[in-house]
Amino acid sequence: MPTPRAADVEAPLDLSAIFKALSNPMRAQILDWLKDPASFPPQLEPAEEVGVCLKHIQARAGVSQSTASQYLAVLQDAGLVVSRRIGPWTHFARNEPVIRRFAEQVRTSL
Numbered sequence: 001m002p003t004p005r006a007a008d009v010e011a012p013l014d015l016s017a018i019f020k021a022l023s024n025p026m027r028a029q030i031l032d033w034l035k036d037p038a039s040f041p042p043q044l045e046p047a048e049e050v051g052v053c054l055k056h057i058q059a060r061a062g063v064s065q066s067t068a069s070q071y072l073a074v075l076q077d078a079g080l081v082v083s084r085r086i087g088p089w090t091h092f093a094r095n096e097p098v099i100r101r102f103a104e105q106v107r108t109s110l
Helices: 004-010 016-021 025-033 055-061 065-077 094-110
Strands: 081-086 089-094
Touching: 004 025, 016 065, 016 094, 025 055, 025 065, 055 065, 055 089, 065 081, 065 089
Parallel strands: none
Antiparallel strands: 081 089
């Protein structure tokens, strides 16, 4: 699975970027889908190890490649997903350390 950089894990959370990313129902749905990478079609490298290929996320979402890329760019900018290039393909996985920190911060702030 793509690993988050130490800077991503230790940096202060940008809560407004995270809430903005999650405010779009499709972006929130994509993040939920990525909890179970094995639920996507098989790919050359196992999704559990390298993340889910953008083309599979795009197909499941039923959107164009550019729209899927935009959704994932917002999630990545918020720190919620990490990406990994393999040849011409980009694979995405949840950034669990950041998601856990965000959940904990929300839990203790409210």
